[in-house]
Amino acid sequence: MPLAVEATTLYLRATKASRLKSEQQRLRQQFAVAADFAEEVKSMLGSPTAAPKSHSSTASSVKDSGILSELRFSTKEQAVLLRSSKVNGIAFPPWSSADTDHAECDGLFTDPAGFLSLSSSQTQLFSAWKRPAEIWGSEFTLLGNGGSELIQDVLSDCSVIASLCSAIAWEERSKKSLVSNIIYPQSVSTSGRYVVKLFFNGLFRKVVIDDYLPVSSSARHIHVISRSNEGLLWPALVEKAYLKVMGGYDFPGSNAGSDLFALTTWIPEHILLHNDYVDMPALWQRIMVSWSYRDLLLTVGTGKLSKEEELSFGLVSEHDYSILDLRVLDDGKRVVLIKNPWSYSHWSTIQGSFRDFQDKLPASPGCFWMEFSTTCIRFSSLYLNWNPELFKYRKQVHFEWNLRNGMADKSLYLCPQYALENPNSSATNVWVLLSRHIRMKNDAKTYIAVYTFNNPGTRVWMRKPTIIKTKFVDSQQTLVRLDLPPKTSYTIVAATQNGVSETNYFSLFTYCTLPINLLSVSDGFSHIDAVNGQWTELSAGGNVLSATFVCNPQFKLVVPKKTTLQLFVETSTATPVHAQIVWGGGRRVQSVRRRDIALDTGDYSIGCALSKQAEMMTAEYTVVVSLYEAGIMGDFGLRVMANEGCALSRLPDLSSGYNGDNF
Template identity: 40%
Template sequence: MTRLREFKSKALQAERDVSTSTTHTEALEAAIRAAENYMHALRLASDPREKKALDAKCKEYITQAEHLKHLKEGGGVQSNASASARAEVRQRREPVSTRTLSNREQIILLENSKLNGFVFPPWSAQPGPEEFELDEEDELFTDCSELGLSASQQQMFDGWKRPSEIFTEARKEDRDILMMSKNPMDLVQDVTTDCSVVASLCAGVSQDVRGYPQLAQTIKMYPCDKDTSIPQLSPSGKYIFRMHFNGCYRKVVIDDRLPSSKTSRSLFVVDRNSPTVIWPALVEKAYLKVRGGYDFPGSNSGTDMWILTGWIPEQIFLHHDEVTCDQIWDRLFNSFLAADVLLTIGTGKLTSREEREVGLISSHDYAILDMRESNGKRQFLIKNPWAGGAKWKGVSGASAVSALQEIEFEFSSPQRSPLSPGTFWMDCDEVFQNFENLYLNWNPRLFRYRQDIHFRWNLSSAPPVPGCFTENPQFAITSKSGGKLWLLLNKHFKSGETSDAVNQLLDPEVDEPGFISIYVFNKRGQRVYLSDGAIHRSPYVDSPNTLVRLDMPPNTTFTAVVAEQSLHRSIQSFSLSGFSTGPLSVCPATEKYAHVRKVQAAWTLSTAGGNAESERYPLNPQFKLKVSEKCDVAVLLETDNGDLATHVKIFWSKGERVAEVRLRDIVCDSGDYRRGFALAEADAMTKGTYTIVCSTFAPDQLGKFTLRVSSTHPCEVKPLPREGAGRLLMSSGLGVLSPGTDRILAPITVSRLSRLKLVARRKGSWIGHRTVAPSPILMTLELGQGPYKEILAASGDGDFSDLVTGARIESVDLQPELGLTGGMAAQTFHTA
């Protein structure tokens, strides 16, 4: 027995050496030592169960040794320096957020523990053996509620059964076959539509064959062996999982009852090489409990892997113009060989004909088991997780089949098992042609630091126009040392979302789930108003996670903005996680403008004057802005009609209505007209009184809007009375300046003291039937005629003007006595 324990101890040490080795050669030697010591221990063991376990371990490390030898011969070995760095990563602990959570954040995490009728509390500590013990008088653990099944699943459902009831061949003295596989695992789904889950499991367990058994163990399942983390049978039928969702690692508890089938088809994931192994089915059940049941419509494998393992998800759109085969291969190949990334891949929508011709399934996730580069060929080893799924057929014809067989032969050795059904090699270029999305899940141990922040966003009050960020959650990201920084945005699950997804599949008219993104600005951690000027932006995705990767210079603070499109207009919960190689901090962004004033207004039939080239521009809503001391000012116009093209200008105008648009009077404006909102910013605006004009692009465009004036010091904002407010409107007939005539007179008579505003607008200019550019005009208000007339007022300071708003004489007071001394007239001139 002493010799037996010695060999087992040496084998365990060799296992650890495999995971901590710095080169493939060291890993190969350690794998051979592990296999040899397990072989010696097997010869000395007498207990049948122990012999079976030792035999399985021996075969496992023989397979790993063969794979490592193949890697070494295939030229996949990298430099010792990079291998050493990878070994350091594997030994490093997963980074943990050190931020002290506010009371509000703690409430968010606790309230979001309730999901789909179950409670998943935040993870506190791994359970002890006593949680799984079963006394003689105790009954087996049974969960509080059973998971839902779809209609097709219910037709073949034969009840919830324990593993001993399903696999009657697993005798009490031989129960290890329920947790241990003698051969490399070949996991497949059947009836349950959870290809994303099974593809994730396939990608994870494939690392065993590649010499990284510890990666499959990142799925934390209890009870398990304390040294190897290999799952063990629970005497009580109770299993506990650690899964990452809704902002943190959470505790998921299930019983060992699985949905049995009346037919030969399976309702849970199975290992075709060892059908009695149940731990993948238990992982699947725990995940489906989180997502609402076995009537699961599907997800994406990047999200599922994030939940199962906590590895950082990233989604790459293979059909994007900026994504190339060379770029992706160069980025992933070394990381994949180092087991720093897990890969899955998904198809887009395919017609039935395309499915038959190509041999791929529409909107389906596949696992990537391996990557190889040899003789100029770059291939992915891809697995279809569906047991009844077709195998990829290539382009067409015998040449494609021949080429595929050649690739499989090239990368298969006599020692290696042949490819399992549904598994195939595909050239990198063909992957880009036939698949739509590539899902990456990165080892969080690549980073030393992590900070999380949790928040809610009330979308019922958010602006409906994309690109306006006034109400968006914004955060300051600070790094003193700089370096690589990844920001991951995660939208929390809500009860009933799975049912909504099912309804969306059945009825295309049902609203889509919406999209999320992250914008990053170099704004020193201050809030921004618009989407313009972002230095980085993650893609808008309809999954719960989106990632942005960037490099931060030292002593830098960026502003990160959470953005959405078409999310349900309700309160949504999110978590933002920052991963970096150097210390970082994540906190709410600061507001540059400490003082904000809001005014509600509208463009009506009498105030919708159009742009500055319209003669009716002065009719637009105008506001008086009083600045009491020098400060920075931002004026934001927001409308709830996203189709309205809007604009805002600030004028030097003493707080009076603007009648003429002159460049010298414009302090700042919002630039080009844009739909839904407009922003004008002025730094160091001097003390004084200004006028704000809000306009739409075309006249007679009606709608409500909000004017938001933000400033670093208190300012006063008041709406100005509309053009002609409180006055009677009187219009003359249409006057025509015929050829040779340079003036028109319009007599004016007042019966009492009156204040007048006079406006003369052009209606057009013609020579014959040809339209010509109008001549500048001047309007004067005169008392009397002839050499003794008196000019009481003139437009444009007495200068001729070609302004489209016409010639104007602002407020003039007239007395009736003036008319008795020679009459009054408004006279309009034009230049020849």
């Protein structure tokens, strides 16, 4: 029985058994979430979705874009997706095909989750929550013209508005739906109830909203509007649904790439224009080709700008803009049409090169043309969202991960790891996207990255040497693009920095042009002995040349049968660390000579150290862990990996009065 179905049964039984009304209400809510999820799991466990089209024929239908193929969820994955249904205390069940038919309800609907929170600046201007008929009378419509002229006013969600503008521009170029069709019903709801289909926390999920909108006491606007059609309703409702997930209208914004992933499922790629070496001609060629096929959405973001820079450049600090068009002029200049969604900002075209063409190209209010080379200088981030239909084969896996910060960030052995296997006789291009699930609006920042190792199908312990790795980012997603040679397996590792010591949930998506396998890695050894300890004031003995080396923590290692063995040590300190197995008979040793060493981790290294694999004879050994400097206190973790069962136990410290035979 799938876990979600079992959970539904348990919640139903608990509801019937409970006598407290408050408890019954809570259990009914949990039952509803589990029931919706169970229905979704049933549909997922049916047939895989149809394979998407290749790049040569740009997608003619994007209605189901992003529904990833081969959906076969394990019990653990079902549990992750079920737990991830609750965000900011509100349940968002997986999307069901039935949700398109049941958006209406009897009477006027009011969201039981209540009104969304507002920022302090919004609260100062706030007058009341009103329904569309109270705001515009009969002069409003759900769908219609004006979507390309969206503007942001008293809002901090510039990334959301830039995302909507970019997606709407794609709709106008393609004459197809991408984002305007994610709201149901597709006409004005008589009950004021709408259901919006968003992709977050591993799945398409259902977001239910009412049609109340925050109204200002002045002429300013607290929700997105169209400059040419203020009564256009769907953008404000989609914005409201997304902000409900993100915690309210006081959402500080993320980045347009992540927002577009939630709105469209198009694959986000983030290029740091100032930190990365950018080959501008190659980048232009790459985006221009895909733009012409309508397989790419583009947005840009500024970094931290001073007031002087804002005035000089005519740009807003830490603000996202949408790119609506790309052109190559007769003289070879490469230019982009940029839209600023903020209604109260201005822009400047002070350079002479701008004046050469700005009057020759059309630009709506709020839009301006800029040379591509200047764009790469003035903006700090370029966000690319790629049509997932470019990839015929797609896989996904969902997992939980305790983001601990007790030990070194340099070790990877506790990080989620997967084997990426190419069984084909030709190489293939693979994109790997790591996506962090949303939990609470004020979650502590967690920096994530993806590491790729030529370590076929086995667990990686150290961060080097990598084939390719992404930079650590605090956004929800990070993408790595790689070429996987034929008949080859790489190890993919989800890595973190500055994580908090709690369980978080993630999804890993792969997009590929040939069928590949995404598998859990093996540890490489059938037995792992692990101990944790500390260097204290009395046991921080330092390296082997130190007079106090004997004080270091020592362990007895019993190898009952000849086996291949490997040694690993890590520490929370910033001091180089080392571990060694010596011929010590399982007793404390006072000193170590080179001939005494059976196996060690090589040179002292910062954070963690790993030995080579070696054949170990049947014997009792002594293991010593040490930092390079004496007197440095901190935690450590010691791991002994072997193909045969070994026994690892702590020897008494010298401070306990131990009197070993070796002394």
